[in-house]
Amino acid sequence: MATVEDDSPSDTDAAAGSETDLLARYGIERITLVVVGIAAFALALRFFALGERIAHWDEARVGWWILDYMKTGDMRYRPIIHGPFYHIVNKFVFDVFGVTDANMRLVTALLGGLTPLAALGLRERLDDIEVGALALFLAVNPLLLYYSRFMRGDPIVAFFMLFAFVLFVRLIDTGQRRYLFAGMACVALAFTAKENVLIYLVTWVGATVLLLDHRLFLARERDQEWTTLAWDYVKRTAYGAWAWLPWLLFAIVEFVVITVYFYAPRGDAVEGTPSLGEAFSDPTLFPAVVNEAVIGSWKEFYGLWVNGGHQDHSYIPYLVDLLETLGYGALVLCVLAVVGFVVDRYSGDGPRDVVAFSFYAGFVSILGYPIITDIQAPWAAMHAVVPLAIPAAVGLALIVRWGRSALARDDALTVGLSAVLLLVLVGVVAFSALSWVYLQPQSNDNKLVQYAQPGGDIQPSLDRMAAASARNDNGTDVLLYGSFFVDGAENATRSPACAKWFNSLPLPWYFEMHNSTVDCAQNSVQLDEFESDPPPVIISRKSEQATVRQRFPDYWMATYELRTFGTETVFFFHPDYAREPDATG
Numbered sequence: 001m002a003t004v005e006d007d008s009p010s011d012t013d014a015a016a017g018s019e020t021d022l023l024a025r026y027g028i029e030r031i032t033l034v035v036v037g038i039a040a041f042a043l044a045l046r047f048f049a050l051g052e053r054i055a056h057w058d059e060a061r062v063g064w065w066i067l068d069y070m071k072t073g074d075m076r077y078r079p080i081i082h083g084p085f086y087h088i089v090n091k092f093v094f095d096v097f098g099v100t101d102a103n104m105r106l107v108t109a110l111l112g113g114l115t116p117l118a119a120l121g122l123r124e125r126l127d128d129i130e131v132g133a134l135a136l137f138l139a140v141n142p143l144l145l146y147y148s149r150f151m152r153g154d155p156i157v158a159f160f161m162l163f164a165f166v167l168f169v170r171l172i173d174t175g176q177r178r179y180l181f182a183g184m185a186c187v188a189l190a191f192t193a194k195e196n197v198l199i200y201l202v203t204w205v206g207a208t209v210l211l212l213d214h215r216l217f218l219a220r221e222r223d224q225e226w227t228t229l230a231w232d233y234v235k236r237t238a239y240g241a242w243a244w245l246p247w248l249l250f251a252i253v254e255f256v257v258i259t260v261y262f263y264a265p266r267g268d269a270v271e272g273t274p275s276l277g278e279a280f281s282d283p284t285l286f287p288a289v290v291n292e293a294v295i296g297s298w299k300e301f302y303g304l305w306v307n308g309g310h311q312d313h314s315y316i317p318y319l320v321d322l323l324e325t326l327g328y329g330a331l332v333l334c335v336l337a338v339v340g341f342v343v344d345r346y347s348g349d350g351p352r353d354v355v356a357f358s359f360y361a362g363f364v365s366i367l368g369y370p371i372i373t374d375i376q377a378p379w380a381a382m383h384a385v386v387p388l389a390i391p392a393a394v395g396l397a398l399i400v401r402w403g404r405s406a407l408a409r410d411d412a413l414t415v416g417l418s419a420v421l422l423l424v425l426v427g428v429v430a431f432s433a434l435s436w437v438y439l440q441p442q443s444n445d446n447k448l449v450q451y452a453q454p455g456g457d458i459q460p461s462l463d464r465m466a467a468a469s470a471r472n473d474n475g476t477d478v479l480l481y482g483s484f485f486v487d488g489a490e491n492a493t494r495s496p497a498c499a500k501w502f503n504s505l506p507l508p509w510y511f512e513m514h515n516s517t518v519d520c521a522q523n524s525v526q527l528d529e530f531e532s533d534p535p536p537v538i539i540s541r542k543s544e545q546a547t548v549r550q551r552f553p554d555y556w557m558a559t560y561e562l563r564t565f566g567t568e569t570v571f572f573f574h575p576d577y578a579r580e581p582d583a584t585g
Contacts, residue, residue, distance in 0.1 A: 003565075005029055005307060006508050008219065009250075009378065010436070013299050018327030021313040024127065027479045029032070029123075029132055030128075030525035031128040031132060031195065032120060033119070034128075034132050034135070035116060035117060035119055035120050035131065035132065036117070038116045038132070038135040038136055038139050038395055039113060039114060039115075039116045039117050039135070039139070042112070042113040042114075042115070042116050042138070042139035042140070043109075043111075043113030043114070043546030045140070045145060045201045045433075046109035046110075046137070046145070046148050046149055047109055047113070048065075048102075048184060048438075049438065050102040050105055050106070050149055051100055051101040051102030051103075052441070052459075053101070053149070053441045053442060053453075054101070054442065054453075054454045054457070054458050054459060054462075054506065054507065055101055055104070055454075055506040055509050056150065056152075056452055056453045056454075057203045057453070057454075057505045057508075057563070058131075058152060058450075058452060059104060059105075059150065059151045059505055059509070060505045060507075060508065060509035060510075061081060061149065061502075061505055061506075061509075061572075062081050062086055062152075062511050063090075063104055063151065063498040063509045064494070064508050064512055065081060065087065066086060066087050066090050066091060066094070066095075066510075067099065067512045068494075068512075069091060069266070069474050070091055070094060072267060073266060073267040074266060074267035074268050074269040075265065075266040075267065075269050076264075076265040076266070076269035076270050077263050077293075077296075077297045077300060077462070078300075079300045079301045079303075079304040080299075081193070082153045082190065082193065082194040082195060082284045083153055083192045083193045083194050083195065083262070083263075084192060084263060085156055085189070085192040085193040085262060086151060086153075087108075087151065087191075088192075088261075088262055089107050090103075090104065090151075090357040092245045093107060098177075099513050099580065100513075101135055102351035103373075104151045104495065105149055105150060105151045107156075108147075108148055108149070108150060108151055108152070108155050108156065109148055109149055110304075110537065111148070111156065111159045111160075112144065112145075112147075112148025112149075112155060112159060112210070112246060113148070113153070114159075115138045115139075115144075115148075115159050115162060115163075116134075116135035116136070116138045116139045117135075118138070118163050118166045119132070119135040119138065119168065120135075121163075121166035121169065121170050122134070122166060122169060122354060122390070124170065124173050125173075125352060125353075125354040126354070126393065126394070127388075127397065129314070129400050129401065130393045130394055130396075130397040131393075131396040133337060133392075133393035133394075133396040133397050133400070133441065134389055134392075134393035135139075135444065136332055136393075136396075136398075137367065137392055137393060138162075138386075140257070140429055140430075140433055141329070141330055141333055141383055141385060141429070141433075141529060142328075142329045142330070142429065142432040142433040142437055143213055143325070143326075143329030143330050143378070143381055143382060143448060144158075144382060144385060144386070144438050145433055146441070147192055147378075147379050147382055147435050147447045147448075148269070148328065149437070150379070152379055153193040154194060154196070154379040154380070154382055155379070155382060156189075156190065156194070157190045157193050157196060157197050157200070158382045158383055158386045158474060158498050159386075160186045160187070160189050160190035160193070160199045161186070161187070161190050161197060161386075162386050162387075163186045164183045164186035164187045164190065165183075165204075165280075165387075167179045167180075167183035167186065168180075168183045168356070168397070169354060171183060174376060176248050180244075180248075181251055181254060183442075184251040184254055184255050185254060185255075186212055187255065187259060187399070188254070188255045188258035188259050188551050189258065191255075191259055192258070192259060192262035192318045193262070193344070195301050195305060196372070196383070198384070199365070199368065199372065199383070200361075203364050203368070203387075203534070204270055205362065206361075206364060207356075207357045207358075207360035207361045207364070211353055211356060211358070211359050211360075212233065213229075214351070214356070215229065216229055216230055223469060224424060236427070248468070254545070255313070256294070257289075258288050259293065259294070259333055260293040260294065262263070262277070262439075262572075263293035263294070263297045264276035264279075264292065264293040265289070265292055265293075266291075270292060270296075271552045273292045273296075274288055274289055275289070276289055278524060288390055291294075298435065299401070311371060311373075311374060313374075315370055315371060317376070318369075318370035318371075318376055319367075319370040321370075321376040322366065322369060322370055322380060322384075323366075323465060324447055325351070325378040325447055325448065326366070326381050326384070326385070327382045327445075328432065328436065328447040328448060329358050329381065329385075329432065329436065329447070329448050330379070330381065330385045330388075330430075331393075331428065331579030332425050332428050332429050333380075333385060333388060333389060333392045334385075334388060335393070335395075336391075336392040336394075336395030336396050336425075337359060337362065337388040337389075337391040337392040337479070338391075338395070338396060339395035339398065340359075340390075340391035340392055340393065340394030340395030340396075340397075340398065341355060341356065341391040341394070341395075341417050342354065342360040342399055343394065343395070344394050353388060355390060355391050358387040358390035358391055358442075359387070359388065359390075359391045360432070361387040362384045362385070362386075362387035362388035362391075363384075363388075365383045365384035365387070366381075366384045368383070369381075375450075376451075376467050376571070377450050378447065378448050378450055378451075379450070379451070394473070396425070399418055399421055399422060399425075400418075400422070403419060403422070404420030406418060408519060409505075436449075438449045438527045441514050441522050442454060442455050442456065442564070443455065444564040444565045449564060451563055451564050451565075451566075452505075452563055453563070453564055454506065454560065454561060454562050454563065454564075455560070455561035455563065455565060456561055461558050461560070461571040461573075462510055463568070463569070464537070464571075464573055464578070465477075465478060465510065465513040465536075465537050466510075466513075466516075466535050467575040467577065468536035468538075468573070468574075469514045469515060469516040470514070470516075472535075472536050472577075474533065475497045475517065475519075475533060475535075476517055476518070476519040476530070476533075476535040477516040477517045477518065477535065477536055477537065478511065478516045478518045478522060478535065478537045478539060479518075479520070479530060479535040479537065479538045479539070480498070480504065480507075480518060480520045480521070480539050480540075481499075481522075481527055481538055481540040481544060481548060482518075482521075482522070482523045482540045482541050482543075482544040483523070484500065484503055484541045484543075484544075485499055485500055485503055485504050485520070485539065485540070485541070486498060486499060486500060486520040486521065486522040487499070487500045487522070488520065488522050494499055494507065494508065494555070494576070495511070495512070496508065496511065496518040496519075496520065498518075498519070498520035499518070499520060506562075507539065507562075519535070524547055525550070527547065528550060528551065531551055531552075534552060534574055535574070536572055536573065536574045536577045537571065537572065537574070538552065538555065538571075538572040539569060539570070539571055539572070539575065540569070540570055540572070541561060541567075541568065541569060541570070542568035542569065542570050544570075545557070545570050548570070548572055549572075552572060552574075554574075555572040555573055555574060555575070555578075556572070556573045556575065556578035557570055557571065557572055557573075558571045558573075559571075
């Protein structure tokens with residue numbers, strides 16, 4: 001019996017055609033919608049429960065200085081807390097949205113969530129699958145996800161330098177000046193966040209040299225002398241720089257303006273130097289302000305981070321720590337980066353510059369950051385993960401294409417293998433992100449957590465402390481007790497002046513946030529002075545618990561780790577303030 005084939009289009013084909021027509025009408029590429037969707041997902045991941053984790057020691061330190069700037073109007077570059085980006089930007093955020101842990105991290109989360117959009121800038125260098133894979137890595141990689149929910153300069157540097165790299169690639173591809181100015185703005189903003197942006201420039205130069213070396217090495221296969229080819233590159237670079245000289249000068253001016261705006265002192269922060277506000281009132285003061293912002297800041301940076309001895313440590317332990325962080329937070333990405341680099345390098349059309357360049361930059365960062373970092377810190381690994389995401393996207397796309405090709409051939413075994421492999425990779429990333437970012441963001445077992453992160457959920461006690469500070473109208477709200485927390489100074493710059501400030505972090509951030517009046521008792525004799533007027537809250541080390549309990553037996557206690565381990569700290573609450581904040585009236 002003869003059969004009649006129906007050549008009419010199916011509903012699925014009609015829907016696909018309608019979608020294609022709609023996209024074409026508005027000039028939108030399908031990959032653009034995919035990446036925008038991934039970016040929206042990335043933003044949701046970063047904003048979800050953004051304020052749940054207690055402030056890290058470093059977040060609290062910088063946060064306190066921001067609040068001090070808001071209160072006094074004085075701000076200057078302090079190299080020990082790196083660039084002034086957060087002082088300027090978070091002051092605006094706090095003014096508009098209020099002072100909270102979530103708002104402290106708001107800008108970092110926003111920039112991290114938008115980072116997948118950078119993948120669109122490489123769509124002429126990567127195919128659509130690779131662009132989508134790159135956006136996905138930037139969105140869900142556990143290490144990037146964790147530290148894009150963390151107020152620190154490293155994520156800002158990593159994200160801005162990725163955008164700068166992509167914009168400079170677009171500049172090469174299109175020759176449009178807007179990419180030069182946008183890229184230079186990103187570099188300048190990265191400079192305002194942290195000084196290790198200089199390392200990016202060094203790795204970029206090194207990666208460029210390796211690309212050039214590869215081309216010179218292959219010159220003989222094209223019957224060319226490597227010296228002739230090298231001279232051609234020199235001439236082309238010189239001619240290009242000369243043709244672009246006016247625009248390069250404008251870009252340099254743009255860079256200086258942005259960095260001076262951020263690094264210029266405010267208020268009376270630098271004695272004998274006018275502030276930025278004074279310079280706007282009297283333009284003759286601008287040379288002094290620019291000198292302090294550029295030369296003065298450079299001298300302070302060089303004196304502390306180059307000549308200060310912060311890198312005097314053994315290399316191997318720091319390298320092992322960085323590799324351990326990569327194993328926990330970016331194992332899938334690193335493995336696929338190696339696969340993507342090797343396959344791209346030896347493919348018929350390879351190696352592609354953008355893939356090789358990124359791999360070189362990421363690999364050198366893995367080897368280099370253990371030398372330049374002053375502490376063992378997981379956030380340093382970000383600077384390797386971000387560039388390695390590009391070759392990793394190539395590796396992931398290879399598996400996807402492998403499966404699609406098998407599906408077209410009706411090769412069920414290969415389709416199944418590729419599907420299982422993808423499911424395993426997705427499962428590893430999802431498990432790591434869920435565990436390390438959301439379920440255990442303060443645990444000592446989490447290798448993405450730096451030691452100075454408080455362990456456990458201190459928030460209930462902080463809420464009680466805030467409620468007590470709001471209700472108490474008589475003198476001291478919080479008493480710090482013991483030699484670990486108290487040095488007895490009275491004229492220190494930071495508040496509370498009587499505290500051993502760095503030992504007590506992150507508490508000063510919360511004291512300042514909640515306007516708590518803080519006093520100190522260094523020993524039992526000074527503690528006795530508060531028995532007649534008991535403070536609502538007393539904080540001490542666990543080793544001092546018996547002394548406090550003897551004098552204040554009715555106080556309710558809660559014990560926490562002020563670091564991930566080894567710093568058990570006890571909060572004592574007066575019976576009038578021991579209930580949950582919403583029950584205190």
